[in-house]
Amino acid sequence: MDVSDGENMAAWLMSVGILKIQPFKLPSLSPHDARVRMKAVGICGSDVHYLKTMRCGDFVVEEPMVIGHECAGIIEEVGSEVKHLFPGDRVALEPGICCWRCDLCKSGSYNLCPEMKFFSTPPTHGSLANQIVHPADLCFKLPDNVSLEEGAMCEPLSVGIHACRRANVGPDTRVLIFGAGPIGLVTMLAARAFAAPRIILMDIDDSRLSLGKSLGADHTIKVSTCIQDADEEVIQIKKTMDADIDVCFDCVGYSKTMATALSVTRAGGKVCLVGMGHNEMSLGLVSAAQREIDVIGIFRYKNTWPICLDLLSSGKIDVKPLITHRFGFSQEEIEKAFKISADGSSSIKVMFNL
Numbered sequence: 001m002d003v004s005d006g007e008n009m010a011a012w013l014m015s016v017g018i019l020k021i022q023p024f025k026l027p028s029l030s031p032h033d034a035r036v037r038m039k040a041v042g043i044c045g046s047d048v049h050y051l052k053t054m055r056c057g058d059f060v061v062e063e064p065m066v067i068g069h070e071c072a073g074i075i076e077e078v079g080s081e082v083k084h085l086f087p088g089d090r091v092a093l094e095p096g097i098c099c100w101r102c103d104l105c106k107s108g109s110y111n112l113c114p115e116m117k118f119f120s121t122p123p124t125h126g127s128l129a130n131q132i133v134h135p136a137d138l139c140f141k142l143p144d145n146v147s148l149e150e151g152a153m154c155e156p157l158s159v160g161i162h163a164c165r166r167a168n169v170g171p172d173t174r175v176l177i178f179g180a181g182p183i184g185l186v187t188m189l190a191a192r193a194f195a196a197p198r199i200i201l202m203d204i205d206d207s208r209l210s211l212g213k214s215l216g217a218d219h220t221i222k223v224s225t226c227i228q229d230a231d232e233e234v235i236q237i238k239k240t241m242d243a244d245i246d247v248c249f250d251c252v253g254y255s256k257t258m259a260t261a262l263s264v265t266r267a268g269g270k271v272c273l274v275g276m277g278h279n280e281m282s283l284g285l286v287s288a289a290q291r292e293i294d295v296i297g298i299f300r301y302k303n304t305w306p307i308c309l310d311l312l313s314s315g316k317i318d319v320k321p322l323i324t325h326r327f328g329f330s331q332e333e334i335e336k337a338f339k340i341s342a343d344g345s346s347s348i349k350v351m352f353n354l
Contacts, residue, residue, distance in 0.1 A: 010066040010129030011334050016054055019338060021331050024066060024129050031081035034136040036091060040152040041128045042070035042323075043341040043350040045182070047120060051338055057276060061122045068128030068352075069095040069119035072142065072151030082136040091139040092151035093127065094158075094305050095119035111162075111302040118300075128334075128352065140305040143313040149351055153319040154308040156182050156349070159274065160190035161308060162301035167247045167272045171195040174243055177217075178261060179251035179275060180208035182349050185215060185322055187249050187274065192216045193316045200241055211348065215321060227256050230263075237264050245269060253277035259284070267291035274298055325350040 010024030029035055047067050049056040075089040085091065098105050098113035105113050120126030142151045160183065169175060175196045177184050180203035191199055201217040203209050209220040219240050223233050237245070237260075244266035250257045253275030261271045262283065271293055288295065311317040324347045325340055327333040334352070341350040 008130045009329075010125070011068065011329075012064045013050055013054075013061060013067045014064050017051060019051065019067065019334050021329070021334065024125075026131060027133050029077060029079050029133055031079040032136055033079045033133050034075055034082060034085055034091075034139050035077040035131060035133050036073040036093065036139065037076050037131050038071055038073040038127055038129055038354045039090075040072045040148040041068045041352045041354065042152050042156070043068075043337060043352075044070055044156065047126075048338065048342045050120070052342065056121075057279065059122050063123065065120065065122055066125035066127070066129055067120050068126040069121075070152045070155040071095070071119070071127040072148045072154075073132075073354075074148075075139070076131065078136060085136050085139060085141065090142040090148060090151065092142060092154045092305060092309065093119075093132075093134055094138040094140065095127065095155060096300060097135060097138065109302065111300045128329075130329075130354065140309060143309060146309060146312050147320075149323055149353075150312050150319055151309075152351065153186075153322065153349070154305055154312070157186045157190065157308050157311075157317065157319060158301035158304035159183055159298070160186035160188075161304045161311075163187050163249055163272050163274050163298050164190045164194050166296050166298050167249070167270050169194040169196050169247060171197060173246045174198045174241060176200045176202070176237065176241065176245050176248045176261070176264065177251060178202050178249065178257040180205065180212045180220075181251065181344075182322060183274060184249070184251035185212055185348065186319070187251055188212060188217055189215060189317045189319070191249075193311050198241065198243070200237065200245075202237070205345075207346075208348070211321065215318075225254075225256070227259075230256055230260050234260060234263050247272065249274055251275045255281040255283065262288040262293060262295075265291075265293050267293070270294045270296060272296050272298065322349045323351050324348045327352050329354045 054061040096118040098110040099115040201212040248261035254277040327337040
């Protein structure tokens with residue numbers, strides 16, 4: 001079924017494995033809101049988790065929910081108090097609405113707000129819809145040379161930017177990244193933009209490592225999922241880097257990858273956990289503590305859209321090669337798109353063009 005232009009429609013997650021394009025009623029437009037016609041929406045790994053299991057981490061889908069949060073579109077209408085945006089402006093949307101009242105928000109860590117309303121995180125509806133209403137302050141005007149698809153890619157890129165900021169990546173930081181999926185690759189692009197002089201990328205998939213190499217990784221290492229191979233892989237990592245490893249980004253989040261990261265990082269270095277593959281891990285932390293390795297985590301991002309757009313506009317980061325599949329907004333295409341994204345063997349980023 002093709003979506004009618006006469007009615008606002010959205011892709012609803014109904015139950016395990018079931019997506020349906022159905023009518024979606026917009027909330028009223030407040031003085032500080034914007035009504036945005038969606039044009040580009042990407043599929044995130046969390047969307048796939050929700051489709052497969054109706055949950056992602058501690059977040060559980062208990063009633064039908066519109067899916068999607070990586071998005072960009074065109075302003076159709078603005079509230080009476082909005083002065084910086086106008087109908088026709090192309091914008092990228094930051095998908096999280098915090099309370100701005102709690103101590104975390106007031107201190108600047110709004111990404112940790114306990115009252116956060118985040119697109120496609122239960123019970124908040126997402127953005128895979130013809131139109132949505134969103135706070136205008138979270139709609140960022142795209143530079144003329146940045147496409148709507150690139151605007152939608154600001155969301156995953158923000159994860160990489162935030163990770164590199166948390167780990168203080170700079171010109172003297174040698175970086176190792178576990179995972180060459182979408183988040184591992186944007187973290188690599190961010191680390192390179194932050195002037196990291198040497199980056200090694202690791203994964204179990206040859207095609208993803210090949211893409212990572214073409215995007216700027218200095219070296220790639222193919223690894224296995226078997227924990228028994230970890231000691232041998234540690235030797236290979238150290239030989240390939242041929243220098244101390246200052247920061248490891250675990251963009252997978254498995255016990256094996258974190259254990260390996262703690263083993264190879266230099267004394268006084270940092271291990272940043274980005275991926276959330278395992279909810280619980282058993283790790284030998286005493287050795288890491290004795291070497292004063294800082295283990296840091298990230299959750300989403302904060303204040304990243306301006307730098308993302310600057311890096312994209314300047315050409316310092318190119319996310320276009322990450323978009324491997326494109327689909328329109330029909331029932332048949334959303335089902336096919338999510339199937340390809342869930343399979344993962346041939347896709348990096350699957351994008352809807354509405």
